[in-house]
Amino acid sequence: MSNERTGTPLVEMRDISISFGGIRAVDSVSLDLYPGEVVGLLGHNGAGKSTLIKCLSGAYQADSGDFYVDGQKAAINSPRDSRDLNIETIYQTLALADNLDAASNLFLGREITTKLGFLDDGQMEAETRKIMARLNPNFKKFKEPVSALSGGQRQSVAIARAVYFNARILIMDEPTAALGVHETEMVASLIKELKNQGLGIFLISHDTREMMDLCDRVAVMKNGKLIGNERVEDVTEDDILSMIIMGKNPKAGT
């Protein structure tokens, strides 16, 4: 079922536009995502990839356009709305509270509480240890604030947060930017594993080769517009590069 693109898409964005001070950061972009599919978003810095994705995650409110989740129209006005739709996001900035430990960050805004309504720190730490054992077995600094962690460790906390809550739609904004070779491989295998579980994933990266390897489809943006939206099998790396640089889809003419 995974690569067939049949049935209802998990997410459909229709004609999404958003402007900042007169500049159209995203200009009527339409994009969809099916279960078990990885869609890569490519483009220069400032092309509008992160902005588009932030509209979906609720960090920004789109000026116009509609979101459909499972074919149902969905109102996304805040990060909470997006989370309620099982959309989880790993932001480029990681969005971690540096003064809190890994468990507090993982459960931020969704803390586990006891029957009396108090925080259950023991339970949260135990759950954190469980998921980190799977994602990053070398992770040992459970008591320290995340400011004391390395870039890779911080990234794994952010990834753990997105994966833990049974997301159906995962947005990853440059998840491997701060990682070494070994950790990047771990993220790649995680993406494949999640894809096999039927999640839909939007992946943003600058590494074209990595994208060709991980994605089923690539969507290229330039100056806020969607230039191309092609299955990976149908394009070459050169095609993608020319879309990114020239802003023209060589496939469109034929």
Next chain:
Amino acid sequence: MTDSPETKPDTPNLFRKFLNGTEIDSRLLGMFGALALIWLGFHFYGLIFKGFGAMLTPRNLWNLSVQTSSIGIMATGMVLVIVSRNIDLSVGALVGVTGMTMGILQVDIFPQYLGLGHPMMWVVTAICGILIGTGIGMFHGWLIAYRGIPAFIVTLGGLLVWRGTAFLANNGKTISPLDDNFKLLGGGPYGTIGATGSWIVGVLACIVIVYMLINGRGKRIAHGFPTRPMWGEVTVGGLSCSMVLGSVLLVNSYPWPKGIVKQYAAANDIIVPAEGIFISHGFAIPVLILVTVGILMTVLVNRTRFGRNVFAIGGNPEAAELAGINVKWMTLKIFALMGALAGLAGVVASARLNSATNALGLLDELYVIAAAVIGGTSLAGGIGTIYGAILGALVMQSLQSGMVLIGFDTSIQQIVVGSVLVFAVYLDNLYRKNAK
């Protein structure tokens, strides 16, 4: 340490072992050290230069505890305000306006409806004061969160507005005396719980401490987390309990003055023998209020989602927003809480003076902020503890009271307190750098 090289490798290890085993925060230890230094310093200064050390007497320490109460109560709230990257300059004015309103309520208004000296008067008055404080705090929070005016400006304006309101409310006239029961909330010989009451409170506190240690250890074991070594647990329990019981002994060894004893004996038909009767003060009611507030605020900060989210906002407001935390609503609630605590401090402060004046709480905002900052609250946000702020308030008050005892002028007191504040923050920076 440099002139004793043979102990050098040994001592830090033992100390570190002690800190690790007991999990005592080295900052907490430092604050106790500073406090001890201030107390001993003033005591021996008095002993040497004035022939009498007045600092470390039951009487002075008891007074110190009462004087710390109203600043300490507000400092616990200021921790949350500063941790969430805000500031509240209006708390002193809030003490003034709530104190004045409560004065008017209990002297001019409620007696008309309840009758003079009604036993419930103090409760109704205190609740009104706290509610007014909460309301003003909410209004400040609304302006800050939903109207985007910086907290510094809103509360600076509040400082002037509410101080002026306190003056206008009774045309600058002082209201005194207050209701007899209300005034007990401020301490004084009658506003205490006596020797037996203090022992009950002390023993209960020890039972709770031991229970919490056992319970905490059990939870750690249940989750398979590392635990403190047994000697560490015993040391922590022993130190905490002896501090509690020590303070009970201290407040119980401060007797009522002769005049009060005579008054009390006359009222209760007791015949006073020639050598007098030793009636202990015991813990003062405002101190118990402060301790209760401290415990509740600590629970709020460490054990509830509200507290966790406040720290998340301070650590990274953007991340908190993205994590679905309603930062605006949280800000409003934090200022409402600060207002409530300022109202409570207004109760304690006006009750202690047995009068409501429009100068009540003047400059308190500075002492409250200083207490929180000396207690390790970072103005950059995200870091701070409740116990630190209360200790900070005690340090400030100890300095102040120590200088009064040895007869320093107000001007010199101000210079010292100001310098200590700056120096404390500098030390804190050094500490943080080393901790990294």
